[in-house]
Amino acid sequence: MIEVREDHELKPFPVVLEACADELLSSWLRRHAAYYAVSEAALIAWLGLKVSTLRTVDHRFSLEQVGRFTRVLRCDPTCLVGMTHAGVPAEARLLTRQNRALVCHSCVDQHGAAGIHGVALKSWIEAWRITCRLCGGPLSEPGGSHDNPMSLREISSFGERWWEGARVGEGLIERYVTGQTSMLQAPVALMRLLLLPSWYRPGQPFDGFYNGWLLNELIPGFDDHARRVKRRVNHGAIGSIPPALRVALLAGISLVAASPASVIDYLRPACRPIYTRHFEAFAAAAVQGLSPPIDIEIEKMGWPFVSLLMPKRTGRSIFSFQDVS
Numbered sequence: 001m002i003e004v005r006e007d008h009e010l011k012p013f014p015v016v017l018e019a020c021a022d023e024l025l026s027s028w029l030r031r032h033a034a035y036y037a038v039s040e041a042a043l044i045a046w047l048g049l050k051v052s053t054l055r056t057v058d059h060r061f062s063l064e065q066v067g068r069f070t071r072v073l074r075c076d077p078t079c080l081v082g083m084t085h086a087g088v089p090a091e092a093r094l095l096t097r098q099n100r101a102l103v104c105h106s107c108v109d110q111h112g113a114a115g116i117h118g119v120a121l122k123s124w125i126e127a128w129r130i131t132c133r134l135c136g137g138p139l140s141e142p143g144g145s146h147d148n149p150m151s152l153r154e155i156s157s158f159g160e161r162w163w164e165g166a167r168v169g170e171g172l173i174e175r176y177v178t179g180q181t182s183m184l185q186a187p188v189a190l191m192r193l194l195l196l197p198s199w200y201r202p203g204q205p206f207d208g209f210y211n212g213w214l215l216n217e218l219i220p221g222f223d224d225h226a227r228r229v230k231r232r233v234n235h236g237a238i239g240s241i242p243p244a245l246r247v248a249l250l251a252g253i254s255l256v257a258a259s260p261a262s263v264i265d266y267l268r269p270a271c272r273p274i275y276t277r278h279f280e281a282f283a284a285a286a287v288q289g290l291s292p293p294i295d296i297e298i299e300k301m302g303w304p305f306v307s308l309l310m311p312k313r314t315g316r317s318i319f320s321f322q323d324v325s
């Protein structure tokens with residue numbers, strides 16, 4: 001039985017394992033628990049943490065805990081905080097609390113070859129990532145055959161056509177989350193906007209109620225796949241969207257970002273009327289922030305739709321970012 005110790009009684013670990021690049025703090029702590037042959041619960045008690053699982057410290061990390069861990073793990077506090085999602089903007093935190101992590105088989109193999117096991121990387125639980133931050137390879141769903149792992153690019157119905165666009169969307173959110181852009185709330189607001197329910201456009205004949213999302217207006221076929229898991233496709237819980245559909249959502253974000261005002265104009269009439277206020281709120285947040293030019297190669301993204309329709313609707317180039325009003 002391991003005793004709960006007072007803060008001043010905590011002594012540094014005799015051996016501190018080297019943290020891997022982009023490793024989660026909970027992963028590093030779990031590896032220490034394994035090294036010292038104690039359970040996760042025992043380590044939590046020994047550290048005096050008031051949490052039920054180490055996963056909590058990945059997104060809720062107090063100053064007291066920083067000081068305690070710095071002493072026990074003999075490391076720099078900046079490095080410790082960098083292993084968590086504590087610095088992620090508040091609007092994006094729900095994207096970092098996935099219970100079901102993805103995995104990069106390439107990095108697992110690399111770690112295994114170095115004799116390091118049980119590592120979990122930050123990008124594997126971030127709901128805006130489809131590639132591994134460490135090696136850039138496509139992430140995979142956990143499980144399945146290790147000899148023949150299927151990546152998101154392969155298992156997603158949108159992977160073949162929309163992968164490059166999805167990577168652009170991933171980059172947009174990554175820059176926002178890491179403070180490299182002034183787009184403020186835009187990417188998260190866009191995710192919410194694209195997952196609002198859709199409806200018949202004015203003039204379209206009504207032929208019954210249906211489940212549909214605005215994203216389908218940009219990424220045809222999204223509705224067909226989303227209906228199978230409709231409880232997980234919700235503008236209020238954007239982090240819960242299945243990873244295979246995340247590819248479509250990120251590609252949709254890149255399309256809106258190419259010409260935000262024009263695409264939002266195009267989407268507006270397709271929004272289910274009772275969600276109009278939501279639409280306008282998300283759109284205001286998104287368009288307000290999306291002013292810097294973004295280098296997006298629409299041709300590569302395989303979507304001729306924007307270049308064909310948007311200029312006709314607005315008379316403006318899809319690469320014009322001055323049309324944000």
Ligand SMILES: [Zn+2]
Pocket residue numbers: 104105106107108132133134135136137
């Ligand atoms: Zn990797």
